[in-house]
């Protein structure tokens with residue numbers, strides 16, 4: 001196993017077990033395959049949040065998901081991550097892709113009031129704009145990233161999304177994090193606080209896309 005980029009050491013222990021189980025070897029290929037772990041950080045200049053009223057911010061300040069009922073009743077907040085795919089070699093055999101996002105904190109009761117934290121695979125073009133709050137969807141609800149607030153990384157398999165982006169010629173993979181309910185209209189904020197590519201939370205718990213592949 002060779003490792004490229006940042007990523008939790010604990011993954012390496014798991015990978016040594018997971019990769020062979022995935023059946024990556026080929027009986028017709030006597031060459032010893034060495035899986036590569038590539039940790040791609042979210043692009044801080046492009047990731048950010050969009051609110052349901054169209055306000056958005058891509059540099060610093062308040063990455064999170066939920067409702068801002070205390071500021072304005074019914075105001076929703078969604079978070080967007082953008083991962084460049086240029087470091088994945090052409091022809092690489094991808095065996096696993098995981099979206100890893102750190103839950104830093106919360107306000108109110110976002111999961112109880114708004115539902116599970118969902119992920120959409122999207123193509124918003126070069127930059128976020130107000131229409132990306134719910135538009136430009138490639139694959140809606142590709143999975144639940146989390147069902148409860150636990151401080152730490154939460155993980156979702158997004159291999160099919162990244163494979164689709166590469167097959168269709170996109171140079172980055174974008175994901176939108178949202179709750180199924182925009183707001184519970186209770187006058188109180190219900191949000192989870194996340195981090196972003198520019199490390200706005202100063203926690204160093206960066207959002208990453210972890211790709212495991214075999215050399216082309």
Ligand SMILES: [Ca+2]
Nearest residue numbers: 044047058059
């Ligand atoms: Ca950003």
Ligand SMILES: [Ca+2]
Nearest residue numbers: 124127128129
């Ligand atoms: Ca856009």
Ligand SMILES: [Ca+2]
Nearest residue numbers: 067069188190
């Ligand atoms: Ca609320």
